[in-house]
Amino acid sequence: MINKERIAAEYQQIQDEICAALEALDGKAKFQEEIWERDGGGGGRTRIIQNGNLFEKGGVNFSAVYGKLPEAIKKAFAVDEEDFFATGVSIVIHPNNPHVPIIHMNIRYFELNENMRWFGGGIDLTPHYVIADDATFFHQQLKNVCDKHHADFYAEFKTWADNYFFIKHRNETRGIGGVFYDKLTPEKTGLSYEEIFNFSCDLGRTFAPTYTELVNRHSKDTFTTTHKDWQLLRRGRYVEFNLVYDSGTKFGLETNGRIESILMSLPAQANWFYDFKAIPGSAEQQTLDYLRKGVNWVE
Amino acid sequence: MINKERIAAEYQQIQDEICAALEALDGKAKFQEEIWERDGGGGGRTRIIQNGNLFEKGGVNFSAVYGKLPEAIKKAFAVDEEDFFATGVSIVIHPNNPHVPIIHMNIRYFELNENMRWFGGGIDLTPHYVIADDATFFHQQLKNVCDKHHADFYAEFKTWADNYFFIKHRNETRGIGGVFYDKLTPEKTGLSYEEIFNFSCDLGRTFAPTYTELVNRHSKDTFTTTHKDWQLLRRGRYVEFNLVYDSGTKFGLETNGRIESILMSLPAQANWFYDFKAIPGSAEQQTLDYLRKGVNWVE
Numbered sequence A, B: 001m002i003n004k005e006r007i008a009a010e011y012q013q014i015q016d017e018i019c020a021a022l023e024a025l026d027g028k029a030k031f032q033e034e035i036w037e038r039d040g041g042g043g044g045r046t047r048i049i050q051n052g053n054l055f056e057k058g059g060v061n062f063s064a065v066y067g068k069l070p071e072a073i074k075k076a077f078a079v080d081e082e083d084f085f086a087t088g089v090s091i092v093i094h095p096n097n098p099h100v101p102i103i104h105m106n107i108r109y110f111e112l113n114e115n116m117r118w119f120g121g122g123i124d125l126t127p128h129y130v131i132a133d134d135a136t137f138f139h140q141q142l143k144n145v146c147d148k149h150h151a152d153f154y155a156e157f158k159t160w161a162d163n164y165f166f167i168k169h170r171n172e173t174r175g176i177g178g179v180f181y182d183k184l185t186p187e188k189t190g191l192s193y194e195e196i197f198n199f200s201c202d203l204g205r206t207f208a209p210t211y212t213e214l215v216n217r218h219s220k221d222t223f224t225t226t227h228k229d230w231q232l233l234r235r236g237r238y239v240e241f242n243l244v245y246d247s248g249t250k251f252g253l254e255t256n257g258r259i260e261s262i263l264m265s266l267p268a269q270a271n272w273f274y275d276f277k278a279i280p281g282s283a284e285q286q287t288l289d290y291l292r293k294g295v296n297w298v299e
Helices: A004-026 A071-077 A132-149 A153-164 A193-218 A225-244 A247-254 A259-265 A283-290 B004-026 B071-077 B132-149 B153-164 B193-218 B225-244 B247-254 B259-265 B283-290
Strands: A032-037 A042-050 A055-068 A083-095 A102-113 A116-126 A178-184 A269-271 B032-037 B042-050 B055-068 B083-095 B102-113 B116-126 B178-184 B269-271
Touching: A004 A042, A004 A055, A004 A083, A004 A102, A004 A193, A032 A259, A042 A259, A055 A259, A071 A247, A083 A193, A083 A259, A102 A193, A102 A225, A116 A132, A116 A153, A116 A193, A132 A153, A132 A178, A132 A193, A153 A178, A225 A269, A225 B225, A247 A259, B004 B042, B004 B055, B004 B083, B004 B102, B004 B193, B032 B259, B042 B259, B055 B259, B071 B247, B083 B193, B083 B259, B102 B193, B102 B225, B116 B132, B116 B153, B116 B193, B132 B153, B132 B178, B132 B193, B153 B178, B225 B269, B247 B259
Parallel strands: none
Antiparallel strands: A032 A042, A042 A055, A055 A083, A083 A102, A102 A116, A116 A178, A269 B269, B032 B042, B042 B055, B055 B083, B083 B102, B102 B116, B116 B178
16 A cells, blocks of 8 residues: 555665766766754755765755645645655756756655645757657657556656746746656546555656666867856746746745755855857757757657 | 936936946947837837946846736736836846955835835845945945834834745845835825936936945955855855745736846756755855844844
8 A cells, every 4th residue: 555654765776776886987986965844843864975976966865844834825725634754865066067868857746635645747859969869769768667557647747847847937947857746646647546656666766777877978078168158048937937037945944944955956066147049050059949848859 | 396207217217327337337348239129019228238347237227117017916916907108227236256246126116006106116235245334335235215204114014025035935035125115106195206317317226236236346356166156055045035036027927028127037057966055154044144134234
């Protein structure tokens, strides 16, 4: 029987597996761990990797928090419930090399009571330079996981990601998207809670091999100051998305979460160049042309 | 008689005066101007200064926009009005030297109809290192302007600034505050629209001499990488405030404003160091100790 203790335990296990894989990949940096407790209930294990061979800054965080539901969240969910439980794994990795993409993953479970509980999550990729072959590989990996569990998941969650990871004020997507889903229940999916949970774990476990492949493809690529400046500009866009739109960040700030864990998603350095214009035909402009909704990377 | 055309014209004049003063102060960089038009009505003159002797990046923007009031703003203001007019001058300056403070100023006028119109604005200072003498000088300048117009303005607007320029998730003020006011009307102040307008112009005209004095006090101070890293961290906090809380930024993003003009407030570079802890007794810790509400800098 699936319950919150088992979900939290399995998500912790996934955190361990991913941290081990990323440390092996980097070859130098080790995760620094903070165990923290939340005023009001629960806590987490924040793990940060910094100044590595490959990874400039990244976090692989687990948390399991509970307590009184804040008023703002009650309103947002339109519920009268007093208590909540939430557990999940959240990842953001900012690599050194501009040719290696930024990646984000989250799997989470939220419970208000026996009848109001659901799974959410997603993975999306933000290449500083979009490369079609890599984008197709990434989306194919996600599609394979989705297809194992539900014939409609990939198409539906891919569109959801296009809409979610969208920087409205720039009229551009954050990157090449991926999958995003929220409030998955048996009623909505035809799957049992156990089956939805298994899907979320499979998605979590596709993170490490998928990102490892993408990192290995590009971690030895040479780069110039033009590439680096572009990376810093794209990181600025990442900051804009996370602080202006990201629901997880907002939820964390409003539920009195651990600030340094929530904002681990922000890069070590980001730049804003006033009114940057990409040169027509440049690799930067080609990337901008890809940053729109509805690009189909797999058949 | 005070009307929107005269307010816009005078605010433009103030923009000109401030740009001339800042160029003279910097001695090298010149403002780059973009004249832009807004889809839906109005436009502005964005002026950006970059890579100067003293100023790394800054903007002194004027705009006068009008059109249909967006639904989100209607809700926020709880009004049914269809049309709006808004004009103002907005400034943010990020200096090179960490011993020179970041400064922000805004004066604005907003009109829905003959009976619903008001002035807003403020100036606040964000020293990377808080120095008591400078803070007292800055607040005294603001108090002098306020006192000329209304006995209660300084005390009231100083408290308002403490509450407004507050980074809730960090539990710290953005800097040492200043003054902030909004929706000033004859009904609320006992002053005529003309008198409130004159106050806003006087506040606008205190910007240049006040900032000039502070810049001259510190622009030749030497600094180390420790100072520079701290500046980059404080700029990260500035980004957090502007993207998460600042009403002007939100208004601009929601009314389809010119993005590069709105986000000129973001620094050329900002850094996020995971879980930074200031050394007890250090200049950084002393600054953190000042970043709270209710510090009275003048008698």
